[in-house]
Amino acid sequence: MALAPETTLKACPLFKGFTDTGISIFAAAAVSRAYPKGTALFTEGKPGDSLLIVGEGTVRLSARSPSGEDVPLGEVTVGEPLGELALVQKGERLCSATAQTDVMALEIRSADFQKLLAQKPQACIKLLMGIVSHFGAKARENRDMLRTLVARAPGT
Numbered sequence: 001m002a003l004a005p006e007t008t009l010k011a012c013p014l015f016k017g018f019t020d021t022g023i024s025i026f027a028a029a030a031v032s033r034a035y036p037k038g039t040a041l042f043t044e045g046k047p048g049d050s051l052l053i054v055g056e057g058t059v060r061l062s063a064r065s066p067s068g069e070d071v072p073l074g075e076v077t078v079g080e081p082l083g084e085l086a087l088v089q090k091g092e093r094l095c096s097a098t099a100q101t102d103v104m105a106l107e108i109r110s111a112d113f114q115k116l117l118a119q120k121p122q123a124c125i126k127l128l129m130g131i132v133s134h135f136g137a138k139a140r141e142n143r144d145m146l147r148t149l150v151a152r153a154p155g156t
Contacts, residue, residue, distance in 0.1 A: 002032040003055035008106050011079035012053045014130040018123075025123045029116055030106040041082065041097040041105065048086035048093045050109045054078055057103035063095040075100065084131045087113045 005027035009015045015023060033052070035041055041052060044063055054076055061073040061082075073095055076082055082097050087110055117124040 003104050003106055005030045005032070005106055008053055008055040008079070011055075012081055013079070013134050014051075014053075014081050014084065014127060016130065018126065022123050022126065025116065025120050026108060026127065029112045030108050033105050033107050035099040035103040035105065037099050037102050039099045039103075041099060041103070042093050044094065044096040045092050048083050048091060049111070050107045051084045051087050051113075052082040052097075052105045052107050054080050054082065055104045055106055057099060057101040059103055059105075060098045060100045061095050062098070070096075081131075081134065084134065086110055088128065088131060 006020075006023050009018070009023050009026055009030070015026070018026075030053075032055075035057075041059060042048065056078060059076040059082060061076060062070050063073055065071050076097070082105075083093065085091070085094070087108070090110075113124065113127075
């Protein structure tokens, strides 16, 4: 069963303050994806090319430690975005995302976002500002953990 794109986007903090017209622009570009429990949504170190927004289910985030251990980073649930940096810059995924339950998600691919950027620049800039704001809020929430990681980093 496919997700209702407008409802899923409205639940996502990246789209806070968007008008119905703005939501419909991105809803038209979004594709509904199903991930059975245990499936990787994306893998650390692999190229990232899309933003995912969880519509149903729970996703586990993890990363590999220098010794190769799988370190849990947290969970993402309904309405939360994953991989939003893939719309801002090309690069490798910073962590892995695995479906902890059956997951339904909306995907907005970077290539589709680039096309929209030419057609609807104001809506795209608003989304980019939402990504920056969300990313900054997450960094503030995880400030203490980040300090611990920096304190343990070699050469500090």
